[in-house]
Amino acid sequence: MTYDITPSGNLHVGIIMDGNGRWATQRGHPRLKGHSQGAETVKEIVEAAPNLGITHLTLFAFSTENWKRSEREVSGLMALFRRYITSQAERLITENVRVRFIGGQNHMEPRVLELMGWLEKETRDNGGLNLTVAINYGGRDEVARAVQKIVAKCQTGELSSAAITEKTISNHLDTAELPDPDLLIRTGGEMRLSNFLAWQNVYAELSFDDRLWPDFTRKDLAAALERFRGRDRRFGAVAAE
Ligand code: FPP
Secondary structure (H helix, E strand, O other): OOOOOOOOOOOEEEEEOOOHHHHHHHOOOOHHHHHHHHHHHHHHHHHHHHHHOOOEEEEEEEEOOHHHOOHHHHHHHHHHHHHHHHHHHHHHHHOOOEEEEEOOOOOOOHHHHHHHHHHHHHOOOOOOOEEEEEEEEOHHHHHHHHHHHHHHHHHHOOOOHHHOOHHHHHHOOOOOOOOOOOEEEEOOOOOOOOOOOOOHHHHOEEEEOOOOHHHOOHHHHHHHHHHHHOOOOOOOOOOOO
């Protein structure tokens, strides 16, 4: 038996964009300068992704744990997300990118949510790169919200608890429309998943890069994909004979 390197026929890459703060501190800049430089890397990677065969790109931009950062850093990040959406919308639309946002809505500024909803709507019919940005996202929070939706359906009789399968859970996650990630890249040298796509990443290949996110380039992405293509993905089965 042989297995394709990407069973869904898509190529879904998730990225934990770590190292913005260190990048700025090393240069004597405030942390927010690292985030704005990180947004420049986002632009480069989004542009490069389709040419590298990536069909789905999911970026971890703000976690449910990131609210613990200083008020200054949090509001600076929210302003950066607003700026990214307003300045990049036209380009994303013309480049046929479909944008989705995943994560919870609580604590989020209404004006950020409004822009996120607007860009999702504007790009809904685009058939190119599927770009998903995780904001106010935590994998466990996402599973808890999915359970709430499932329980509500059981209470109204729309769903029977005995009929709940893995697929039912996948279908109630924020990522219901997306295939599972094939490759997870984390920059910044740490080797952990930090609550990113906890349910979906179970068979993702992992790639840890010491480079800080603002220094990450399309070449680094291409190199990670090259290593990924050499991996033997068995999904729990034995190697092909
Ligand atoms: C982690 O680095 C990075 C973040 C919490 C924010 C990620 C945000 C961006 C890359 C900005 C733009 C994003 C979009 C989608 C426009 P860190 O601050 O934890 O770095 P450190 O570990 O060096 O402190």
